[in-house]
Amino acid sequence: MAAPPPLSDKQLASIRQARARINVWHGSVRSGKTIASLLCFLLMVRRAPASGLILICGRSLQTVERNIIEPLQDPELFGADVASEVRHTRGATTAVIYGRVVHLIGASDARAEGRLRGLTASLAYVDEITLLPEPFFVQLLARLSVPGAKLLGTTNPDSPRHWLKTGYLDRAAELDLAAWHFRLADNPSLAPAYVASLTAEYSGLWRRRMIDGAWVVAEGAVFDMFDEQQHVVDELPPMRRYWLGIDYGTSNPFSAILLGLGDDDRLYAAAEWRHDARAVRRQMTDAQYSRAVRAWLAELDVAPEWTFIDPSAASYSTQLWTDGHPGIARADNTVLDGIRSVASALDSGLLRIHRSCAGLLDELPGYVWSDEAAARGEDRPVKKDDHSVDALRYAVHSTANEWRHLLTRTI
Incomplete structure (x- = not known):
């Protein structure tokens, strides 16, 4: 069995520095941000206080399973020891990680914030934050009321006027928030041929966001490359x-x-x-x-x-x-x-x-x-x-x- 890929200096630094109440990994696709954030999440699951729920949130239960649970169960990504500690039955709204029950929550629209009402949480992981409704994110932060509670999340860039950028990332200095920006170059394990192929799949707005990792606005002609x-x-x-x-x-x-x-x-x-x-x-x-x-x-x-x-x-x-x-x-x-x-x-x-x-x-x-x-x-x-x-x-x-x-x- 192949060993898990080595971590970059930026990945290791982000894991060590994730001590804020809100911790966000953002940037280009395949840049290593998800691996780093999930490793940090695993460490925090083992240290989380017994009081308060542990949550994993995403656009839907299916995306949570695909983007979070399945990678955690992949021994080539996190090692056999970690994979054996992540138990989940497909379609179930809970998983067990290191013996702790973890609740899986889908948030496809603004009504999803009602699913959080009454909860008290100590740790939350959020997949693709920009795809979630803002009321859900606000309610989630309110539910993280256990002393020392933390939110960890990832996202690709979106519009610079997106609520996550204007309401949180741009206000990091005044909030208890830490953020790390990743680009493709920050993932040294990617083969040059794969990087070239991935880059070819994006153009214009999406290349600037998904490859360069930039928060840029969609403006002008949609197909500005058309000649x-x-x-x-x-x-x-x-x-x-x-x-x-x-x-x-x-x-x-x-x-x-x-x-x-x-x-x-x-x-x-x-x-x-x-x-x-x-x-x-x-x-x-x-x-x-x-x-x-x-x-x-x-x-x-x-x-x-x-x-x-x-x-x-x-x-x-x-x-x-x-x-x-x-x-x-x-x-x-x-x-x-x-x-x-x-x-x-x-x-x-x-x-x-x-x-x-x-x-x-x-x-x-x-x-x-x-x-x-x-x-x-x-x-x-x-x-x-x-x-x-x-x-x-x-x-x-x-x-x-x-x-x-x-x-x-x-x-």
């Missing part, structure tokens, strides 16, 4: 695979984007079918949309492997299924992750757009971040003229596992 001269093509190579993304609309535009994987190992937005009911003053039914899309694909002589549909368009999915259209799937509609997938594909040169996709080419330059959302510390695009962009996002992000390995092979 018509570079990304728009007049001819397509032979395609070996096809997928379809559909953003459903009745009064709003309906858009279908055909995504192809060419023999040159690039992705292509190869064709677009679009119906704007307001522009032509004629709405279409689900059955009419189904016939139109299937006729369009037949004209192109294309049978996509999967058709990824706007998750809210249940009736249209049912209509396609009834009409015998194969490979129907709910699109992965995680907006920010989907935007990141499209941005990475564009930035690396992996994704090209055929000039016939007129609606998509009209929308891309005007797809911008919301200034109003940014002022609240949120990342959100303006919800306007985004139907073909959404269809592209559905197809690209829902197939990410099929093409992500190609990122480092394109320029």
Whole structure:
């Protein structure tokens, strides 16, 4: 069995110095902050007073299991001795670590803070703090009322106006708070080839946050790397695979984007079918949309492997299924992750757009971040003229596992 990776000087220093009431490890992905924070947590579990609960909190129970419990049970990360002391049954809301019962709490929305009411805690570990609602975090700190109680947490950077940055990290001098900023270079165990591959998966806003570890605001064009001269093509190579993304609309535009994987190992937005009911003053039914899309694909002589549909368009999915259209799937509609997938594909040169996709080419330059959302510390695009962009996002992000390995092979 391989020995656990050695700790860097910054990791060791953060563990030694974590004596504040609030202790936060923040910075880029894979920079070593989680390993250091979890080792510190294990040490504090062994020393925690008998009075007061021990908590692990995250976006959901599933993310707590995946991001915290499973790594602690991995002997290659923490050693066999530690792994044997972490006991948990999947789906259970408690674990046992070094003989202490540890409560696992998911906090997906503001209502989750009610789960903390009445608790008295001595130690809490928080995974990805910026993804939790602020009321939950405030209530959690209030529950840490045992003398010497401590909170340990990790996060990747977000907007510099995020409540964690403005309300806590920027006020470290006036609060009982210690924080450590990590970058990829702070993890010496990463192979150069892995760092290059990881860096290629991020671009623009996400590269600055997830690779550089910077707290930067989302502003301007969402796809600021889009260059018509570079990304728009007049001819397509032979395609070996096809997928379809559909953003459903009745009064709003309906858009279908055909995504192809060419023999040159690039992705292509190869064709677009679009119906704007307001522009032509004629709405279409689900059955009419189904016939139109299937006729369009037949004209192109294309049978996509999967058709990824706007998750809210249940009736249209049912209509396609009834009409015998194969490979129907709910699109992965995680907006920010989907935007990141499209941005990475564009930035690396992996994704090209055929000039016939007129609606998509009209929308891309005007797809911008919301200034109003940014002022609240949120990342959100303006919800306007985004139907073909959404269809592209559905197809690209829902197939990410099929093409992500190609990122480092394109320029």
